[in-house]
Amino acid sequence: MxxxxxxxxxxxxxxxVIFAVDGDSSTWLVxxxxxxxxxxxxxxxxxxxxAALEEARLKPEDIAYVAxxxxxxxxxxxxxxxxxxxxxxxxxxxxxxxxxxALDVGxxxxxxxxxxxxGKVLSYKMTSQCASGSGQFLENISRYLGIAQDEIGALSKxxxxxxxxxxxxxxxxxxxxxxxxxxxxTAANILRGIHSSMADRLTKLLKTVGNxxxxxxxxxxxxxxxxxxxxxxxxxxxxxxxxPVRNHPDSIYAGAxxxxxxxxxxxxxxxxxxxxxxxxxxxxx
Amino acid sequence: MSHVAAxxxxxxxxxxxxxxxxxxxxxxxxxxRIVVGFMPFYVPRELIHAAGGLALGVLGGxxxxxxxxxxxxxxxxxxxxxxxxxELGVTSRLDFVDAMLFPSICDVIRNLSGMWxxxxxxxxxxxxxxxxNFSDAVGGSFYVSELGELRDILARLAGREITDDALRNxxxxxxxxxxxxxxxxxxxxxxxxxAPSAEVYLLMRAGMVLPVEEHSAMLRDYxxxxxxEERPRRDNSRVVVTGAFCEQPPLSLIKSIExxxxxxxxxxxxxxxxxxxxxxxxxxxxxxxxxHAYLHDSLETAAKYQPDQSKKGQWLxxxxxxxxxxxxxxxxxxxxxxxxLERPMLQRALAARGIPYIAFKFAENSGQMQPIREQAxxxxxxxxxxxxx
Numbered sequence: 225m226x227x228x229x230x231x232x233x234x235x236x237x238x239x240x241v242i243f244a245v246d247g248d249s250s251t252w253l254v255x256x257x258x259x260x261x262x263x264x265x266x267x268x269x270x271x272x273x274x275a276a277l278e279e280a281r282l283k284p285e286d287i288a289y290v291a292x293x294x295x296x297x298x299x300x301x302x303x304x305x306x307x308x309x310x311x312x313x314x315x316x317x318x319x320x321x322x323x324x325x326a327l328d329v330g331x332x333x334x335x336x337x338x339x340x341x342x343g344k345v346l347s348y349k350m351t352s353q354c355a356s357g358s359g360q361f362l363e364n365i366s367r368y369l370g371i372a373q374d375e376i377g378a379l380s381k382x383x384x385x386x387x388x389x390x391x392x393x394x395x396x397x398x399x400x401x402x403x404x405x406x407x408x409x410t411a412a413n414i415l416r417g418i419h420s421s422m423a424d425r426l427t428k429l430l431k432t433v434g435n436x437x438x439x440x441x442x443x444x445x446x447x448x449x450x451x452x453x454x455x456x457x458x459x460x461x462x463x464x465x466x467x468p469v470r471n472h473p474d475s476i477y478a479g480a481x482x483x484x485x486x487x488x489x490x491x492x493x494x495x496x497x498x499x500x501x502x503x504x505x506x507x508x509x
Numbered sequence: 510m511s512h513v514a515a516x517x518x519x520x521x522x523x524x525x526x527x528x529x530x531x532x533x534x535x536x537x538x539x540x541x542r543i544v545v546g547f548m549p550f551y552v553p554r555e556l557i558h559a560a561g562g563l564a565l566g567v568l569g570g571x572x573x574x575x576x577x578x579x580x581x582x583x584x585x586x587x588x589x590x591x592x593x594x595x596e597l598g599v600t601s602r603l604d605f606v607d608a609m610l611f612p613s614i615c616d617v618i619r620n621l622s623g624m625w626x627x628x629x630x631x632x633x634x635x636x637x638x639x640x641x642n643f644s645d646a647v648g649g650s651f652y653v654s655e656l657g658e659l660r661d662i663l664a665r666l667a668g669r670e671i672t673d674d675a676l677r678n679x680x681x682x683x684x685x686x687x688x689x690x691x692x693x694x695x696x697x698x699x700x701x702x703x704a705p706s707a708e709v710y711l712l713m714r715a716g717m718v719l720p721v722e723e724h725s726a727m728l729r730d731y732x733x734x735x736x737x738e739e740r741p742r743r744d745n746s747r748v749v750v751t752g753a754f755c756e757q758p759p760l761s762l763i764k765s766i767e768x769x770x771x772x773x774x775x776x777x778x779x780x781x782x783x784x785x786x787x788x789x790x791x792x793x794x795x796x797x798x799x800x801h802a803y804l805h806d807s808l809e810t811a812a813k814y815q816p817d818q819s820k821k822g823q824w825l826x827x828x829x830x831x832x833x834x835x836x837x838x839x840x841x842x843x844x845x846x847x848x849x850l851e852r853p854m855l856q857r858a859l860a861a862r863g864i865p866y867i868a869f870k871f872a873e874n875s876g877q878m879q880p881i882r883e884q885a886x887x888x889x890x891x892x893x894x895x896x897x898x
Contacts, residue, residue: 289744297770298768303744304770304893305769305770307769307770307886489894490894505743
């Protein structure tokens with residue numbers, strides 16, 4: 225049995241997990257989410273990592289492979305880094321083996337990733353640089369409206385007459401929201417309108433990645449936003465995309481889970497290759 | 510600061526100095542010294558050295574030079590290196606250069622040699638033609654004649670005769686330098702975590718502005734210091750980067766590829782540093798020796814004619830095998846005709862061997878690295894997780 229760690233350094237939060245892996249079976253030992261909140265994400269990731277080790281009662285040298293993902297490639301103590309799409313794909317399969325697509329909606333962008341039963345990325349599309357379809361935009365708007373983040377989803381579902389905002393540009397979208405506020409549109413309808421716009425973009429992304437045969441697992445920081453999930457189901461019905469969209473209580477950890485599990489896979493693969501330099505690989509000492 | 514960091518910091522300062530202060534100071538240090546600029550991918554630097562000159566590699570303006578006047582001379586569908594080179598010229602950054610050599614790499618650089626003659630009439634400009642026929646009797650005699658003409662031009666410029674003995678000595682000096690360059694590349698292929706590509710790149714760039722003897726000492730110093738320095742080894746994929754033999758990528762691009770999970774174990778940046786694959790004969794007729802090395806013992810690149818189509822891409826496959834690479838990244842400058850026209854043929858050769866590859870384009874002033882990180886990162890992952898090995 226080996227231990228592996230996955231550290232997902234996101235724009236909004238650092239997610240850290242530790243797994244015990246024995247052959248094909250894995251046991252999830254530790255999970256941590258630390259909001260960045262204007263702190264140095266790399267310092268935060270290091271603190272989170274040390275706290276996770278303490279929680280697991282393990283020492284750095286007990287971890288066979290420390291895998292980073294997201295923006296974690298600059299962390300000094302990682303063994304290997306995996307790109308976000310690769311890890312979210314694997315994380316989606318872990319959370320729901322029937323997943324054949326992952327919809328990663330994070331603070332800065334959204335990605336639709338078509339995958340196979342092993343978690344291999346078959347194709348993907350992501351939103352452009354503009355942040356109008358992102359968690360950061362939603363967080364900003366809710367702050368302007370004086371709404372706590374954990375109230376967004378429930379409030380959005382109360383909206384009965386939403387107006388969509390620009391799906392092209394965050395600046396235009398914010399102008400749309402200002403206009404709505406001045407016209408007396410309720411916060412619920414504003415939020416639902418934003419969710420609908422985001423869902424439209426994400427649904428279009430999903431349609432462009434090819435024929436998905438299975439369910440869609442929402443991952444990333446917005447996966448548990450019930451307003452967005454409801455809007456996704458609505459948008460997919462409108463676009464005649466007959467795929468079940470699911471989320472999981474641990475959806476936010478998908479990237480970190482994928483990193484840890486791919487790290488275990490790499491560890492075994494390198495060991496099987498009898499790579500003489502395997503013992504030299506960076507450890508989290 | 511560690512010794513490696515100090516060497517790299519010196520190289521970085523040389524790299525960022527678009528006024529070429531080190532070369533200016535070298536010229537001013539003794540009377541009668543000449544500085545001869547040259548563009549990628551190859552010139553016989555031994556001739557410049559034997560004339561008592563400094564061979565100065567001019568590789569464009571990179572991402573730190575704002576091109577204002579240079580853009581006026583070229584259409585929008587031309588690569589950036591000629592624009593930024595003109596910008597260097599018209600802003601007097603090359604005003605200490607006595608001659609400019611423009612090798613036979615593409616039409617754009619050939620035309621630049623003519624433009625340079627018109628724009629800077631006091632600077633001796635020379636188009637360096639290289640053989641397209643690789644028999645000694647045809648291409649060889651042609652190139653010996655070309656080298657002879659260049660020797661006469663440089664001798665007149667330096668005001669001194671370039672003797673065969675001086676040339677043989679210069680060949681030996683460059684043989685030593687090339688051997689050290691090859692050693693650095695071999696070391697990096699073996700221990701890529703101990704010699705990051707951004708460091709190796711800066712080290713090779715230093716060779717473009719320093720006297721060759723000083724560069725050799727620097728290479729020796731780096732090899733010694735970096736071998737002793739402990740650095741963490743990552744689980745990265747090993748790749749060859751090819752297609753950047755003329756216009757150079759921004760340093761951030763090279764760093765992005767490695768940050769994304771790739772170890773660059775071979776590349777074609779600044780081929781002039783190791784163009785000849787083994788020692789050039791330092792005895793006998795020196796011009797014949799240089800010609801022979803070009804014809805029979807030099808590297809391959811898209812800018813060099815390959816008469817045998819069945820051998821197309823063989824050098825790239827050999828580079829992959831020699832360096833133990835797991836894939837190839839084609840990184841070519843936008844609008845680089847030689848690199849982009851050659852690429853499909855090289856890709857076909859790789860595909861036939863089952864060697865994975867990706868391709869993207871850059872400009873020397875590219876600033877947005879996210880797409881590069883994304884492509885290189887997913888490529889590294891696909892090698893690590895799904896390759897047959």
